[in-house]
Amino acid sequence: MDDENLYALIGEDGFVRLVRAFYRQVPQDDILGPMYPEHERQAAEVRLRDFLIYRFGGPQRYIEQRGHPRLRARHLPFRIDQAARDRWMQLMNSAFAEAALPSAAEQMLRSFFEQMSTFMINSAESVPSQFGT
Numbered sequence: 001m002d003d004e005n006l007y008a009l010i011g012e013d014g015f016v017r018l019v020r021a022f023y024r025q026v027p028q029d030d031i032l033g034p035m036y037p038e039h040e041r042q043a044a045e046v047r048l049r050d051f052l053i054y055r056f057g058g059p060q061r062y063i064e065q066r067g068h069p070r071l072r073a074r075h076l077p078f079r080i081d082q083a084a085r086d087r088w089m090q091l092m093n094s095a096f097a098e099a100a101l102p103s104a105a106e107q108m109l110r111s112f113f114e115q116m117s118t119f120m121i122n123s124a125e126s127v128p129s130q131f132g133t
């Protein structure tokens, strides 16, 4: 299956369910919770959902509203180390369990997220605080 066919397979609803299940866990999370301001959470949910819909063959709303994704640059304001990356994947894995997408769709999204989340790492772990980081 090509990336462009994923939207045809799971539709708007598949992305809505997955991303909603992901964001539902964020507020209680000790690492990720503080990164997402509370009043922005609904908007953040729409941004991730629309990005995935655009990326996997659906309507181009994300591009119309946000322009080129530049995802790594857009994540630079957040301190993303290995632990934050792993937690993001952990929450997404629970979201997959809840959304129960067709397995071909889940596999494709999972490998995309594995790669992208590693690419988003912008900070080393355990940097001693006296070095001012």
Ligand code: HEM
Residues within 6 Å of the ligand: 032, 035, 036, 040, 043, 044, 045, 047, 048, 051, 066, 071, 074, 075, 078, 080, 084, 085, 086, 088, 112, 113, 116, 117, 118, 120, 121
């Ligand atoms: C590695 C761990 C990650 C962390 C800690 C993280 C954290 C965040 C935070 C705090 C935001 C700002 C919320 C907002 O206002 O939109 C954000 C935005 C976003 N993230 Fe992530 N993220 C991670 C990985 C990913 C991955 C793997 C993807 C997609 C494959 C992704 C896609 C997005 C998108 C599309 C936005 C909105 C960008 C925009 O248009 O401004 N993130 N992320």
